[in-house]
Amino acid sequence: MQSIVQKTNKKGPAAGGGSNGNMLANLVKNNVRQYSMIISLIFIMLLFQILTDGLLLKPLNITNLILQNSYILVLAIGMVLVIITGHIDLSVGSIAAFVGAISAILMVNYEVPTFVAIVLSLAAGALIGAWQGFWIAYVKIPAFIVTLAGMLIFRGLTMIVLEGKSIAPFPDSFQKMSTGFIPDFGGASGIHITTLLVGILLSILIVAGDIKNRQNQLKHNLETSSQGVFLAKLAAIVIVLNLFTYALAMYEGIPNILVILAVLIVVYRFFTNRMKTGRHVYAIGGNEKAALLSGVKTKWVTFWVFVNMGVLSALSGLLFAARLNAATPKAGNLFELDAIAACFIGGASAYGGIGTVPGAIIGGLVMGIMNNGMSLLGLGIDWQQGIKGLVLLAAVAFDIYNKNKAA
Numbered sequence: 001m002q003s004i005v006q007k008t009n010k011k012g013p014a015a016g017g018g019s020n021g022n023m024l025a026n027l028v029k030n031n032v033r034q035y036s037m038i039i040s041l042i043f044i045m046l047l048f049q050i051l052t053d054g055l056l057l058k059p060l061n062i063t064n065l066i067l068q069n070s071y072i073l074v075l076a077i078g079m080v081l082v083i084i085t086g087h088i089d090l091s092v093g094s095i096a097a098f099v100g101a102i103s104a105i106l107m108v109n110y111e112v113p114t115f116v117a118i119v120l121s122l123a124a125g126a127l128i129g130a131w132q133g134f135w136i137a138y139v140k141i142p143a144f145i146v147t148l149a150g151m152l153i154f155r156g157l158t159m160i161v162l163e164g165k166s167i168a169p170f171p172d173s174f175q176k177m178s179t180g181f182i183p184d185f186g187g188a189s190g191i192h193i194t195t196l197l198v199g200i201l202l203s204i205l206i207v208a209g210d211i212k213n214r215q216n217q218l219k220h221n222l223e224t225s226s227q228g229v230f231l232a233k234l235a236a237i238v239i240v241l242n243l244f245t246y247a248l249a250m251y252e253g254i255p256n257i258l259v260i261l262a263v264l265i266v267v268y269r270f271f272t273n274r275m276k277t278g279r280h281v282y283a284i285g286g287n288e289k290a291a292l293l294s295g296v297k298t299k300w301v302t303f304w305v306f307v308n309m310g311v312l313s314a315l316s317g318l319l320f321a322a323r324l325n326a327a328t329p330k331a332g333n334l335f336e337l338d339a340i341a342a343c344f345i346g347g348a349s350a351y352g353g354i355g356t357v358p359g360a361i362i363g364g365l366v367m368g369i370m371n372n373g374m375s376l377l378g379l380g381i382d383w384q385q386g387i388k389g390l391v392l393l394a395a396v397a398f399d400i401y402n403k404n405k406a407a
Contacts, residue, residue, distance in 0.1 A: 036398075037345065037346055037347055037359060037362045037363065037366070038362060040366060041362055041365055041366050041369070044366060044369055044370060044373070045057070045369055047373075048369060048370075048372075048373030048376070048377075051373070051377060052373060052376045052377060055376050056369070056372065056373055056376065057247065059247045059248065059250040059251035060251050061372070061376075062244075062247050062248065062251075063248065063251050063252065063255060064372070065368055065369065065372055066255055066257065066258050066261075067178070067179065067255060067257060067323060068368065068371075068372065069364060069365070069367075069368035070178065070257040070258075070260075070261060070319055070323075071096070071316040071317075071319045071320045071323075071335070072316075072335065072338045072339055072342060072364050072367070072368070073261055073342070073360075073361055073364045073365075073368075074260075074261065074264065074312055074315055074316045074319065075092050075096070075312060075313065075316045075335060075336075075338075075339035076339045076342040076343055076346070076360040076361065076363065076364045077264055077265070077268050077312060077357055077360060077361070078092070078308055078309040078311075078312035078313065078339075079092065079309065079339040079340060079342070079343050079360070080343045080346070080348050080355045080356070080357060080359070080360040081268075081272075081281055081305050081308065081309070082143070082305055082306070082309055083285075083340070083343050083344075083348045083349075083350075083352065083355055084281050084282055084284075084285045084348065084352060084353060084354070084355045085281055085284045085285045085301070085302055085305055085352060086284065086285045086288065086351070086352030086353070087136065087143035087302070087305075087306075087352075088143055088144055088147065088340065089132075089143065089147045089306070089309050089336065090144065090147040090148050090150070090151045090336050091132065091147040091148075091149075091150030091151040091154060091313075091336065092309065092312075092313040092316070092332075092335055092336045092339060093151070093332035093333060093334060093335030093336045093337075094150065094151045094152075094153075094154035094155040094158065094332060094336075095125060095128055095150070095154050095310060095313035095314065095317065095332075096313050096314070096316045096317030096320060096331065096332035096335055097154070097155065097158045097317060097327075097328075097329070097330075097331040097332035097333075098124075098128075098154040098155075098157055098158045098161075098317070099121050099122075099124055099125050099128075099313070099314040099317035099318065100317040100318065100320060100321035100327045100328075100331050100332070101158050101161050101162050101167070101327045101329075101331075102120075102121055102124055102161070103117050103118070103121045103170075103174075103317070103318055103321060103327065104162075104167035104168070104170065104321060104326070104327030105161065105167065105327075106120060106121070107170055107171055107174060108167050108168070108169070108170065109167065114171055114173045114174045117174075118174075118177075118318060121314055121317075121318055122311055122314050122315065122318075124314060125310040125311045125312075125313055125314025125315070125317075126307055126310050126311050126314070127310070128150070128154070128310045128313075128314075129306045129307040129308065129309050129310020129311060129313070130303070130306070130307050130310065131150075132146050132147060132150050132306050132310070133302065133303040133304070133305070133306030133307055133310075134303065136302060136303075136306060137298075137299040137300070137302040137303040137306070138299055138303070143306075151336070158329055158331075159329045162327060162328070162329050164329055165329075166326045166327060166328045166329075167326065167327045168325055168326035168327070169325050169326065170321065170322060170325055170326075174322050175322050175323075175325055176256060176322075177256060177257070177260075177318070177319065177322045178256070178257050178318075178319045178320075178322035178323040179255075179256075179322065179323055180255070180256045181252045181253045181254060181255055181256065182194060182195070182198075182253055182254045182255075182256065182259065183253075184253055191249050191250060192248065192249040192250075192251075192252065192253035192254075193249070194253060194254075195245050195248050195249035195253040195254050196245060196246065196249050198245060198254060199241055199242045199244070199245030199246070199249075200242070202241060202245075203237075203238045203241055203242060206234075206237060206238070206241070207234055207238065210230075210233075210234060214230060257319060260319075264312075265357060265358070265361060268357045269356075269357045269358065272356065272357060277301065277304075280296045280297075280301050281301060281305065282353055282354075283296050284296065284298050284301055284302065284352075285349075285351075285352030285353035285354070286352070286353035287353075316332075316335065317331070317332060320332065338364075338367060339364075341363070341367055341388065341391075341392045341395075342360055342361075342363035342364035342366075342367055343355060343359075343360045343363060344363065344392060344395050344396055345362075345363035345366050345367065345391065345392065345395040346358075346359035346360045346361065346362045346363025346364070346366075347359035347362075347363070348360065348363075350396055350400070363395075366391070367388065367391075370384075370387065370388065370391070371384060371388075374387065
C-alpha cells in the first residue's frame with residue numbers, strides 16, 4: 001500500500017521546473033525513514049573506519065562482513081514481510097538450527113547428494129512454515145504465541161536429532177554455497193577481473209533502468225526529481241557500486257552468497273512493488289478488516305507469508321551450516337532478534353503495513369557493521385548487546401514519533 005501511495009502522487013511544482021531545493025525537501029519528507037537509515041549507515045561506516053584506523057573497509061574485512069551477515073540478511077527479507085502483515089516470528093533461529101541438523105544428517109550420515117539434500121531441507125522449512133501459518137491464519141492464534149511455541153519445539157527437536165553433538169564435515173560442494181567465490185575468467189594476478197566487469201555491467205543496467213523509469217514517470221505526469229538531482233543520484237550509485245566491486249576484486253572476488261542475496265533482493269523487491277499479492281501483504285498490515293472487505297484473501301496471504309518465512313529460515317540454516325561446516329545444537333541462537341532488529345532499524349513499522357526489502361537489508365548492514373566494528377575495537381559482547389539494544393529502541397521510537405507526527 002505504501003508503494004501505491006508513493007506512485008500515485010501527482011507531479012508537483014518542483015518536477016515541472018521548480019527549484020531543486022524544494023524537490024529535494026519533498027523527497028526527503030516523503031522518504032524520511034529510508035534516507036535517514038542510509039545516512040546512518042554511511043555515518044556508522046565512516047565512524048568505525050576512522051576508529052579502526054581503516055580496517056573496516058579493507059577488502060578482506062568487507063568480504064568477511066558479507067559472509068558473517070548473510071544468514072541474518074536472508075532472514076530479514078522474510079521477516080520484513082511478516083512484520084508488514086502485522087505479525088512477528090520468534091522461531092526463525094530454531095528453524096534454521098533444525099534444518100541445518102536435518103541437512104547434516106542427510107549429507108553426512110546418509111550421504112544424500114547435495115542438491116537433493118538442499119531441496120529436501122527447504123521443503124522441510126516450507127512444511128514448518130505451513131504448520132505455523134495454519135495456526136496463525138486459520139485458527140487465529142496470535143503469531144507471538146505460535147512462533148514462541150515453535151522456537152521451543154524446534155530447538156528441542158534440534159537437540160534430539162543431533163543427540164547433543166555436532167555433525168561434520170559437510171561435502172565441499174555444499175560448503176562452497178556459503179564460502180565459495182565466483183571464479184575469475186580474466187586470468188590476471190592480484191585483481192579479480194570478472195568482479196570488475198560485473199560492477200561495470202551492473203552500473204550500465206542500473207543507469208539504463210533508472211533512465212527508463214524516469215521517462216515513464218514524466219510520460220504519465222508523475223512526480224519525479226529534477227534532472228540535476230537525478231544525475232547526482234545516478235553518479236553516486238555508480239561510484240559506490242564500482243568502489244564496492246573494486247574492493248571485492250582486490251581479495252577473492254564476489255562470494256557465492258552475495259549472488260544468492262542479490263537474487264533474493266531483486267525477486268522480493270519485484271514481488272512487493274509490482275505483484276498484486278505483494279500489495280495485498282501491505283493491505284493486510286495497513287487494515288486487515290478493510291483488506292478483507294476489499295476482496296483480499298487475508299487468511300491465504302498470511303498463511304503463505306509464514307510458509308515463505310519457513311523456507312527462508314531453512315535457507316539461512318543451510319548457509320550458516322555451510323559456513324560453519326558443521327551442524328550444532330546451538331546454531332541459530334538469537335538469529336530471530338537480529339532479523340527483527342534489522343527490519344525495524346530499516347524502516348518497518350511496529351504497527352504493520354510499512355516496510356521494504358531494501359530497508360531490511362540496510363538495517364541488517366547497520367547491525368552487521370556495528371558488530372564488526374565493535375569487535376575490531378575490542379569491545380566485549382556485553383557492550384555490543386547493550387549498544388544494539390539502544391539502537392533498536394531508538395529506531396522504534398523514531399517510527400512512533402513519525403506516526404504520531406503524521407496523525
